[in-house]
Amino acid sequence: MIPAAPSIGGRRAVFSLVLLFSLGCGGDPPPRDLDTLAVRDSLYVEPETESLYNGPVYRDFADAPGEIQLAGRLSEGTWDGEMLVYHRNGAIRYMGSFHEGSRCGPWTENADSVRNQSIYQELVDEIESLGVYPPCPEG
16 A cells, blocks of 8 residues: 655655754754744844854744744854745745855745646746856855
8 A cells, every 4th residue: 555645734844854854963953943033133043142043943834833834044143054935835935045144056936825737837937936146155
């Protein structure tokens, strides 16, 4: 018997957990809810110590705890590394990388959360949604 494919929310959660796990390897702290950090001068800090936060972060949809809306990484309080943001229906809204707070490399940016009926149109929309920023530094 072949197991049923996970739902969109289930696939999103599995993919995001894999991303968060990979972001959290190498001595990083476990992934942290972004909403538990404070923002000071556009930087994410530990609210207790005001120190700049380093490590993987996530945010759930406000009305659906456990459904990941955003997964990424902060370094010295700013975005650094891969980021993934979802629409409510599980479609990717943004996906790409940051270096020291600036977008770099290829990004997928899907403002529309409605999926098309035509596979061809979905492919066209995906290609049109690609944004290309300066290359991310190696390392």
